[in-house]
Structure formats: structure tokens, C-alpha cells
Amino acid sequence: MRLLHTSDWHIGRTFHGQDLLEDQESVLSALADLVAQHQVDVVIVAGDLYDRAVPSSEAVQVATRALRRIRDAGAVIVVSSGNHDSAPRLGAFSDFLAAGGLHLRTSVARLADPVLIPHPDGDVAVYALPFLEPELARIPLGVDGRPGHQAVVSAAMDRVRSDLAARPAGTRSVVAAHAFVVGGRAGGSERSIAVGGVESVTSDVFAGIDYVALGHLHGAQQIEPRLRYSGSPLPYSFTEAGHEKGVWLVDLAADGSITDRWLPLPVVRPLAVVSGRLADVLLEHPDLGDHYLSVVLTDPVRPLEPMRRLRERFPHALTVIWEPAGDRRPGPVRPAASSTPTDAEILAEFLIDCRGCAASPTEAQLIDAALSSERIAEVVA
Numbered sequence: 001m002r003l004l005h006t007s008d009w010h011i012g013r014t015f016h017g018q019d020l021l022e023d024q025e026s027v028l029s030a031l032a033d034l035v036a037q038h039q040v041d042v043v044i045v046a047g048d049l050y051d052r053a054v055p056s057s058e059a060v061q062v063a064t065r066a067l068r069r070i071r072d073a074g075a076v077i078v079v080s081s082g083n084h085d086s087a088p089r090l091g092a093f094s095d096f097l098a099a100g101g102l103h104l105r106t107s108v109a110r111l112a113d114p115v116l117i118p119h120p121d122g123d124v125a126v127y128a129l130p131f132l133e134p135e136l137a138r139i140p141l142g143v144d145g146r147p148g149h150q151a152v153v154s155a156a157m158d159r160v161r162s163d164l165a166a167r168p169a170g171t172r173s174v175v176a177a178h179a180f181v182v183g184g185r186a187g188g189s190e191r192s193i194a195v196g197g198v199e200s201v202t203s204d205v206f207a208g209i210d211y212v213a214l215g216h217l218h219g220a221q222q223i224e225p226r227l228r229y230s231g232s233p234l235p236y237s238f239t240e241a242g243h244e245k246g247v248w249l250v251d252l253a254a255d256g257s258i259t260d261r262w263l264p265l266p267v268v269r270p271l272a273v274v275s276g277r278l279a280d281v282l283l284e285h286p287d288l289g290d291h292y293l294s295v296v297l298t299d300p301v302r303p304l305e306p307m308r309r310l311r312e313r314f315p316h317a318l319t320v321i322w323e324p325a326g327d328r329r330p331g332p333v334r335p336a337a338s339s340t341p342t343d344a345e346i347l348a349e350f351l352i353d354c355r356g357c358a359a360s361p362t363e364a365q366l367i368d369a370a371l372s373s374e375r376i377a378e379v380v381a
Contacts, residue, residue: 001124005248007046007215008232012059016318023268025062027233030266032069043075046215047082047178071101078115080128081106082178087130106130108140112159121254122170127160131178153201172256178215187218188239210256219243233265238294241271278303282313293317298325343371
């Protein structure tokens with residue numbers, strides 16, 4: 001049985017104001033090509049299909065086209081809900097969709113109801129656990145008190161193992177779970193799943209399962225040989241600039257052993273972070289014109305209109321931060337604590353705080369003229 005493990009599509013996400021739907025559709029189309037090329041039997045999406053509980057109509061259309069391409073490529077699809085998804089919305093019409101090969105698992109009640117994939121070497125039971133928010137999941141799972149993620153995921157896995165034990169000998173098992181497993185490294189663009197408690201779970205809660213397809217962390221990584229994250233198909237933070245995005249191709253043998261292969265996904269638009277004075281950045285980096293760019297400016301004085309000037313040279317620049325070299329911004333000259341600052345002193349301090357230098361003589365004259373005009377208007381009134 002050949003599985004393809006992916007997660008955290010976050011369809012509809014924006015990146016520092018940049019719409020990513022076109023990028024996401026391109027990458028997910030490439031994922032469907034991998035399914036066809038490698039004759040994948042089952043595609044697992046381990047949570048966070050969408051980026052928000054109420055996705056836009058455009059995001060839904062992108063998801064629909066991506067899932068249709070994967071299904072047309074010949075794979076059965078199993079999707080679980082993540083912490084970004086609305087489980088009830090995502091799970092709507094799940095019984096009807098299952099007839100077409102798209103299996104949605106979004107409710108606690110069905111987490112021990114596997115998707116059974118028939119195979120000559122023995123059936124494969126795919127248990128797709130939805131994201132389990134402890135306060136909401138504790139009652140249906142029969143967990144007392146105010147439990148954390150460890151307790152509710154443990155209770156869910158007890159149900160999974162109980163169901164698996166009742167199945168014919170030789171049934172192989174796969175679990176998809178959206179969780180933060182101890183030992184995992186966050187990529188920087190994940191939303192915390194802790195609400196008044198510890199958000200992590202230990203890997204031993206998944207004991208006895210042939211393969212565990214994890215979602216939530218956006219960097220691909222292996223926790224244990226049979227337990228790993230695929231990461232997101234696109235980078236969603238500049239902290240992920242060095243990540244290689246892709247999917248796990250997993251062959252599950254008749255005895256439950258696995259062999260795996262990492263399949264990289266195409267980079268639609270690479271990420272880069274550059275630092276330096278604005279004039280130098282504009283003259284250098286000729287190879288970054290097609291990158292999403294984050295710029296850290298080290299000019300001693302805050303440049304005027306830096307983003308406009310950067311985008312003339314780098315049309316996909318998204319963020320700009322001013323951090324003077326050595327952070328040696330001159331401190332404002334504050335009046336004595338016993339005195340009340342004048343309007344002129346407040347404006348002078350504001351300029352120094354904002355851009356790192358005092359007003360020029362011309363600017364000082366303009367400030368004086370403006371304040372004088374304001375005083376005259378108050379007297380006339």
C-alpha cells in the first residue's frame with residue numbers, strides 16, 4: 001500500500017498581505033502530478049485544509065479543484081480537520097463525499113471509525129483524528145476534570161487501538177493526527193493550540209500504530225521512524241525561508257514495516273531576507289527580483305518611503321524593518337521631570353523616536369510656523 005502524507009495546506013492564507021491562492025493552487029497541482037507519477041493509493045491530509053474557519057469562496061474553489069485533481073489521479077483521499085478548520089463546515093456532506101473517494105473525519109464521535117482501504121496484502125485501516133481541543137473533546141471522550149492535550153489524545157488513541165484489536169489479524173494501521181508532539185520543532189507560522197494548558201503530547205500515545213501522519217508543525221521532520229510531520233506545502237513565514245517543502249511517500253508492507261521517500265514540491269516563489277543600508281540593498285541582490293523579500297534596513301536615519309523604493313527594484317518585497325546598525329539610535333532629549341514639555345519639545349522627541357535624527361533647520365522652521373499658526377487660530381477662536 002502506497003501512501004502520500006501531506007498536511008497544513010492553509011488554503012486562503014495571506015502572507016504579509018500577499019494573496020497566496022495562485023501559489024497554493026500551483027503547488028497542489030504539482031502534488032496531484034506526484035500522485036499520478038508514483039501511483040499513490042491513499043493521500044492523507046493531516047489537518048488545516050483551510051486557513052480559517054469560514055474560508056472564502058475562492059479558497060473553497062481552490063480546495064475543490066486540488067482535491068478533484070488528486071482523486072482523478074487515482075488516489076483515495078482522507079482529510080482530518082485541524083485547529084484552523086471549522087470541523088462542522090469541513091465535515092458537511094461527508095457521507096456523500098465518501099462515496100466518491102473523499103473521506104472527511106471531523107468529529108470526535110467518528111475518530112475510531114477508520115477508512116478501510118482493501119488490499120491483497122491485507123486491509124489498511126486509516127484513522128484520521130480531528131484536532132482535539134481539550135475542553136470540547138473531554139466530555140465525548142469521557143475524560144474527567146480539565147485535561148490537556150495529552151489526556152484527550154491518549155483517550156482517543158485508546159479508542160483507536162480498541163477498534164483495531166477487534167479487526168482481522170493482519171490489518172495494518174495508519175493514524176493521521178493534528179497535534180504538537182514532544183520533540184517537534186515549530187517553524188514559526190503555526191498558531192498555538194494551547195488554551196490554558198500544555199499544548200504538547202508525547203509520542204508514546206501513538207504506540208502500536210504502523211504509521212502516524214502528523215500535522216500542525218510546518219517544517220517536515222521525523223519524530224520517530226514511524227511518526228513524522230510532512231510540514232506545509234508552502235512557507236508561511238520568513239523563518240521558513242530555508243525549509244524544503246514536500247511530502248512523504250510511504251510504502252506500507254504486508255507486515256506493517258515501512259519504507260519512505262521524501263518528494264520535494266516546486267518552489268513557486270522563494271523567500272529571502274536581506275539586511276543593509278537602503279542604497280546598498282537597492283544596488284545589490286540582482287537575483288532576488290522574483291523572491292518574496294523581507295528587508296532589514298540598517299541606515300542610521302530612517303529612510304523616507306523605503307517600501308515604495310524597494311518595490312521599484314523588488315516587486316515582491318513584503319516587509320521592511322528599520323534596525324540601525326548596533327541599534328545606536330540617538331535617544332530623545334527629554335525635559336526635566338518637573339517641567340511640562342512644550343509642543344515643540346514633544347514633536348522633536350517624536351521625530352527622534354521615529355527616524356533616529358532631529359529635525360533639520362528647514363523642518364524646524366516648518367514646525368515653528370505650524371505651531372504659531374495653531375496658536376493664532378486658538379486666539380481668534
